[in-house]
Amino acid sequence: MGIVRRNSIWLSIIQYLGILLGYVNTVILFPNILDSDQFGLTRILLSVTIVISQFSQLGTPSMIVKYFPYLHRKVLYYGFLICAGGLTLVLSLIWIFKPEITSWYIENSSLFVEYFYLLVPFSIAMVFYNLFDAYLKALFKNVLSASLPFIFLRILWMILILLYAKGEFDFETFIIAYTVSYALIALITLIYIGILGELPTELTIAPGDRTFLKEIRKFNSFNVLSGLSAHMINKVDGLMLGSLESLSSVSIYAIAAAMASVIRVPASSIARTAPSLIAHAFKDNDHRTISELYRKSSINQLILSSGVFLLITLNYSLLLYYIPEEYADSFLIFIMLGLAQVIDTGVGINGYIMVNSKYYKVDAILSVLLLVITVGLNFVFIPLYGTLGAAMATTMAILAYNIARFSFLKIKMDLNPFTGKTMEIVLIMIAAGIICYFLPLPENLWVASILKSSLFLILTAPVIYWKRYSPELSELVDLILDRFRR
Structure with a gap:
């Protein structure tokens, strides 16, 4: 756990600084400067882009971590080819079916339809940032890449919103700069890889790699379902609120979700190092290391995530003191989403173990089933309880997801984090x-x-x-x- 602890300390510092910046942006500046619909637009653009990127990258981040011990630098080259092909396919389909997609939002979220085209540059930038960041995780050199979205990007967004508030440019210029700025951190990450001297030098498919490429195709075909479903479970609530309710509901929900995201910081820090260690442990057939990482990640994440959750709960009124009154009614939403995060982190790194094991197909199947359940629960609870209903659906889905993963690992691999x-x-x-x-x-x-x-x-x-x-x-x-x- 030495390298995990060392990297986790630095990454936690970076993420907590990012949380402070995110609090200023998401809770103070954006709600007070932007209209509720405009603020909701920034949230839904980000949520939809995350979903598009999960489709487009076709499982490459997990693939890079899993196969780096075997392919080394060439894994980035193969990942680049996969992402380029995935982006071309997915963005083409989105543009072909644009009328059908926008029809879901035209009534309650017309502003999103107006700026729908921004999903293209936003998605391209996010996919390649995720690709380069995953490669740096495999190299155990991901402190800089972690700081870019958490610190650099949020400072940039802060500057943009303050300039907009001063009247330096209109909202259209602001929202374009908001989305395109993601391309900057992707470029910086690529330059950093070059400085490290870790760019692939052999840009052809070597004969000895063909066996791995067959495995990668099989792995990615299932992993894209697993990764997409896992992200959709956390994003489908906001997307469905935008369709079934309004952008104002999305903005209120975003406040509670932003608070709940703080709970994930310790787990996110561990998750930027642990998957690479697990991949190496599976390569060496080291069951003891996997079991130890599983158990220690669970106990550490439970202590930290539950502590952060309760501190935010005790101080929620103070944290929302500076935002407009229309956003104040989000406490119960936070409680539901916060409990979901405590559950998800408290069970440890079960997902990373399944993805890097021979049972990655089972994880994909479970993920798809739970995504279907999540969508169904949102269709039931959002009309009944609005934003609180979306939070209830997400919490129930995450609880079921982790019970299924825990049970499978206990039965098949005799792993127990508790x-x-x-x-x-x-x-x-x-x-x-x-x-x-x-x-x-x-x-x-x-x-x-x-x-x-x-x-x-x-x-x-x-x-x-x-x-x-x-x-x-x-x-x-x-x-x-x-x-x-x-």
């Missing part, structure tokens, strides 16, 4: 959260938030440290305390 510590941590977090939430406190929002947060940390952090639930976290605290004493 120990007796798991339930103890859950009980400690629940008890501390209830005490702090219902504690009588001063009416001043700032004072109350400081007291609640401090009490929560006092009730949880020392117990987790002293009982060594996570040796990695306890060792990190020891290191910090030792340096502080010096």
